[in-house]
Amino acid sequence: MSDRFAEDIIAFLPNLRRFALSLCRSADIADDLVQVTAERAFAAQHQFDPETRLEAWLFRIMRNAWIDMVRRTKTQGTQIDIDHAPEVATVDGPRATEAALMLNAAKAAIENLPENQRDVVMLICVEELSYKEAASVLDIPVGTVMSRLARARLAIAEKLGINPNSARSSHSQGDG
């Protein structure tokens, strides 16, 4: 693995920062989280199973690191308002197209989801993990991943006015 391991992590830093930002909602804390993730990844390097994807393994480390950070520092109290997150200011004035507005609305809708729904949307829809990989990152059964993800997407669709009335409840089992 040697240099390859490091280079793979470096290549994946943009994704790690993106997921970190979604977890902690603060650019500064996000970069700290990325750093902690890298440290833990190197320390646990020999535990990585090359049969699995490095991306999913890194997300798992990151999420556990985040849980630890929250426990330790009670960061939740210092979360910055999402409206002040630097990358949210994406509307470029008069040139903003309808599509751009839609994307901003979608981003806001995802950011405002309950945390456990937001995590599955970020991992599966944004980072393109499989259901199984996301289940392993979050340490929950695949069925729970699916019910959270379906509910999250129906909520996003509702917020954005996509195909109103098309959604039907499938009597998903709640998972809290």
Next chain:
Amino acid sequence: MQKFEFTDEELMAYADGELGTERALQLDAALVSNAALNLRLETFAETRELSQKSFEKALHEPVPEHLVQKVRNLAAEYQTHAPPEDRKIIAFGQKSVSAPFWKLPLAAALALAVGLGAGLLVSTDSTQSARGIVLATLTEVELNDLLDTVPSGELEQLADSTQITPIATFYDGSQTLCREFELRSTDGPTVVSVACEQNGTWNLRLAVATAKMDENGYVPASSLQALDAYLDGLNAGPPLDPAAEAAALQNLR
């Protein structure tokens, strides 16, 4: 009215390419004639696409240089396990830390490899780049047997003029049983190695080979410094006494 046949989860799984083949074929057929089903499916396809696109911009933001540097530093720290003296010289003498340590002058006498798999190939330093140092004919099975049974301090003569001597047995920071051992061959390098036990096999974690040994098979101190640095990194516990070692090895069988 048509009976509702597919759950939201199933439609979503279909949109995500995760629905099982049989069910996916049934859904394919149903979609042909069911507009409402198409609309529901579209909701899931569209939310995925929008989610992805709405966060795409974040990927193009430049990554702060300190994060990239952090990863490179970690790589250097974890992969070379160079003794502190080497690190100091690199810090003063080399602008970039990206060059592998084993290519640097001070470490040139060492060939060092970490995390080896089967085959026991030790990568070489730059002066011998064409030739790998293979630990002779020692197979993984043989190595497992030897490390399972030979007490530390005892020399075991192998068939091909190679000797193996376990040096110590200890637990690392995560309570994995590890053994340090030395392999001497009359016509090859002396290799100092660390292997740790995992699921019934001994995995070679580190091998430090002297590129050249003197006639007594003497291992230069710099090799042992590299080993010490590595053991530090492992949070190696103290060597087990003979009775504790025997008990720990017995437990493996």
